[in-house]
Amino acid sequence: MSKDPLSNKQSSPRIAVAGAGAIGCTLAAILAHAGQAVSLLARGSTLQAIQSQGIELRRQAETYQVPVTVSDDAHTLGSQDIVFLCAKSHDLVGLAQAATPLIGPETLIVPMVNGVPWWYFERLPGQDGRRVKSVDPEGRLRALLPSAQVVGVVQFMTAERVGPGSVVSNTPALLILGEIDHTESQRVQDIVDVLNASGIESRHSAQIRDPLWMKIIANLTTNPLSVITGATLNTMYGDPRLLPITRKILFEGLTLAAAHGARIPLDPDTIIKETIAMGAVRTSMLQDYEHGNPLELAAIGDAVLELADAIHLPMPTARDVIAMAHYRGTSQRR
Template sequence: MTGILEIEAQSPRVCVAGAGAIGLTLAARLQMAGYRVSLVARGESLSFVHENGIQLIDQEGEHRVMVNVGAASAYATADVLFLCPKSHDMLAMATSIRHLISPDTIVVPVINGIPWWYFDGIDRCWQGQSIRTVDPEGKLKRIIPSRSIVGITTMITVERVSPGKATTFNPLQMTIGELDDKPSERLDLLARILERSGIATTKAVRIRDAIWTKVVRNLISNPVTAITGATLRQNFGNAYLADISRQMLREVIPVIASYGSRLEVDPETILDTGRKLGDVKTSMLQDLEKGNQLELASICDAVIELATLHGIEMPVTQAISNLAHFKSTGDGNAFAA
């Protein structure tokens, strides 16, 4: 097995799988920092980036970055593998990139919502359980060994405005952590890679607290904005919409506590931070406007599933989720039994 110091000395082979908003941002920033980056893309994204590179606009200005881009089959194993699909596309991506994962590969799934690995790496009564709504048949656990995974959450509000082009005007921030919440050399390596790439990185003491904090931010804004078309400023600044988000926040806090976790910041700070992000469209609203599938399974359904397992009711969250599901189907074909 290759040692962490040896990997760093040789310059890690970094692969970013997925050319969405986050994937483009990560690939561009990593390449700008001098890392050997391969971007897994397909269709028009692949052809655009191959011909034009990645066009990224962020707080530092406008960048045009040429990267090595190709289909998953074009690459061999990676030292660090960032998986950046929509959560509902994770299984298809995992199937296509499984050959990139060696026993030494650090796998970093950069996804929204409750991750399929949530119950792995912890010595508690629910150790090893699966979350049906995000990994119904346990296939993700079989394809991607949990021992290879480093947990991550992002505070990056970025929009892919066209194939190969992404824009963001807020700071780039990430939190990382081992699934067992222990320090490790590979965690330190990953932090150094991200920091050198201009991404402010925190090593979590308890990664699930960070996961829940991000999940809550998404839960109380994404489905509401998909239903209403509101920006984050409107969602948290309008009295009516802010009240709905506040009720959803109250409902999810007992769920978090029932799994031995807690929010990293107080609830009012979450509401205030969302408002200060300005006239930013959530990823779910962006997907709705583009006619894409919404990430409701990992952001809404998984939280409700976890609540149900502990007998906790979430009526407002359930109602908002139902409305968002209706908006997602667009034609009301999901008939009640």
């Protein structure tokens, strides 16, 4: 495989977005609206809706109706330069299987997934070979998605699916991408350039696990608690009854991140202020709870506790809140 498969290409790269939910439709609509060669792997009623009327994206007072090439058969879309995998962590094996025909030996795989990723220990000097059992218990993701082709991404954006093929995304989007072995590369820069040229603010990091920890902590402090309380981001970080709980989880998460050598550029008070400023956002986990969908607790909760257990860090508040969120998730689905 050439090291930088995109660097010598004259035409725009072939991009596929697999998974047509909140994030996948938002990303595909923005890229297609900007003129990129985008295909979307969708299924069921979402596929039908997008085939007949394109993706409907509502963003900052504008509504866009964006036609995209869409199919439920990845063979018809063929091998791509970049594949964004956009699904909940627990659906990733199924999505990766469905997306296999999109992935050739030089395709860059960009998993847009919250929580601790299955690749966390991969290509990390001294740790390669360790597995995150909570997210990849049988090593199926590792087998399906070659780590040399995986590009890490951390997504600071929000989106909500309001109907099949119809999404709302009002907060500013920032994507940070990086090689999972913490090098800089032209191929990551090429993806960053495509995203920036399409209007999605993106940055290249040679330490992708630093912003990854920032995002793991954002999800850890808010997603499980939102399921228990029904509260939005600004309330969980602003209400005097909830802030003491959020703050304890924040400190537990920051301690774990520091133990993993992560450099978090923000102090706790700034994190609290910036989260309040995001406004009345319902977390993706709260949205799933309200729709009766499975909760992404393995990646956002259990995997964090797995990393903490490995170094004997107790994390009592996070543990209690995650246990309650599990209870809510399963009691609702009985």
